[in-house]
Amino acid sequence: MFNLPLTTVTTLFSLSQLASAYPTTKDIILPRDVTNSSKAGLAGGWGDAERFAEGEKISWYYTWSPFPNPEASAAGLEFVPMLWGQKHVEDWANIDQIIADNNVTTVLGMNEPEYTGQANMTPAEGAAMWIEFIEPLKERGIRLGSVATTSGGLGKNWTRDWLAECDGRCNPDFMVMHTYNVNASRFIVEVEELYATYQKPIWVTEWACHDHIEDKPQCSMDDMIVYMNVTQQFLDETEYVERYAWFGVPSIINPDAATYDENSGEVTPLGEQFMGERNESLPVDGNADGNVTGSITPGTTAGGGGNGGGNGVSATWIPSIGYLGALAILPLLC
Ligand SMILES: *[C@@H]1O[C@H](CO)[C@@H](O)[C@H](O)[C@H]1NC(C)=O
Numbered sequence: 001m002f003n004l005p006l007t008t009v010t011t012l013f014s015l016s017q018l019a020s021a022y023p024t025t026k027d028i029i030l031p032r033d034v035t036n037s038s039k040a041g042l043a044g045g046w047g048d049a050e051r052f053a054e055g056e057k058i059s060w061y062y063t064w065s066p067f068p069n070p071e072a073s074a075a076g077l078e079f080v081p082m083l084w085g086q087k088h089v090e091d092w093a094n095i096d097q098i099i100a101d102n103n104v105t106t107v108l109g110m111n112e113p114e115y116t117g118q119a120n121m122t123p124a125e126g127a128a129m130w131i132e133f134i135e136p137l138k139e140r141g142i143r144l145g146s147v148a149t150t151s152g153g154l155g156k157n158w159t160r161d162w163l164a165e166c167d168g169r170c171n172p173d174f175m176v177m178h179t180y181n182v183n184a185s186r187f188i189v190e191v192e193e194l195y196a197t198y199q200k201p202i203w204v205t206e207w208a209c210h211d212h213i214e215d216k217p218q219c220s221m222d223d224m225i226v227y228m229n230v231t232q233q234f235l236d237e238t239e240y241v242e243r244y245a246w247f248g249v250p251s252i253i254n255p256d257a258a259t260y261d262e263n264s265g266e267v268t269p270l271g272e273q274f275m276g277e278r279n280e281s282l283p284v285d286g287n288a289d290g291n292v293t294g295s296i297t298p299g300t301t302a303g304g305g306g307n308g309g310g311n312g313v314s315a316t317w318i319p320s321i322g323y324l325g326a327l328a329i330l331p332l333l334c
Pocket residue numbers: 029031073101102103
């Protein structure tokens with residue numbers, strides 16, 4: 001669902017590029033090895049990256065863009081660039097340099113192309129973009145993550161139609177999905193369905209206990225804790241799931257979903273849980289199976305759908321987060 005306003009940053013960034021040779025596969029060194037216990041990543045490289053990088057669990061990050069966050073990279077987290085959509089095509093011209101500078105092993109395709117508020121493209125446009133900008137990286141040893149659609153019917157159909165338009169010329173190494181709902185069993189079914197459809201490894205690059213239809217029941221803090229526990233456990237234990245990233249670091253959908261508190265500058269208890277640092281018993285009032293008890297203030301929700309039916313509202317950009325994202329990326333230029 002994310003949308004970084006990077007016009008100024010990207011213009012400056014383009015000027016600073018230098019030509020360089022493509023790295024060969026043997027030059028690429030993963031900052032941290034990814035194992036069953038280090039699939040977790042940060043959706044957005046901001047927050048206290050150094051703190052998030054403590055322990056084994058969190059190993060990578062992405063920024064919905066080709067721009068790394070120097071703090072997150074310095075903390076040893078592996079940067080995974082994304083070609084978000086048309087607005088980053090110009091910057092993607094520098095992808096060889098970005099790959100070389102960041103020991104990039106993997107890139108991600110377009111962000112929620114099925115939504116007007118997101119990458120917003122037809123499957124044919126998506127196929128053309130992928131074939132021109134992403135597929136060629138494959139023969140240089142870079143792994144390719146598919147477009148990230150939400151798990152609803154709209155997203156599923158988009159991915160299906162995109163692959164049909166590609167006619168064999170789009171070959172993602174793994175499938176990427178986003179999903180928001182309040183039912184952990186439903187989440188698991190959606191991941192399993194995607195695997196059953198394409199038989200490829202899976203990355204879940206946005207998920208949380210949240211229904212994007214505002215007047216539907218939402219998760220309480222206890223629901224959130226239980227939901228994260230159940231879903232993360234499933235992701236950790238499922239071999240075809242390679243990596244995942246909770247949404248979000250600061251949260252624009254529900255303050256209770258945040259793994260980082262912008263005001264205190266601290267990783268939240270939920271963030272510690274995501275890092276695998278909490279092992280006290282789960283709250284007895286929490287419910288991960290859809291009968292959630294929480295409520296959030298109407299009007300505080302934002303973002304793409306993924307509510308099973310794919311009929312969520314489209315995203316609105318929250319200025320404070322956009323600013324924070326830009327701030328996180330600005331030090332690159334210095
Ligand atoms: C890339 O790998 C080299 C060699 O291990 C290392 O020195 C460098 O810090 C890495 N760069 C990043 C951004 O991870």
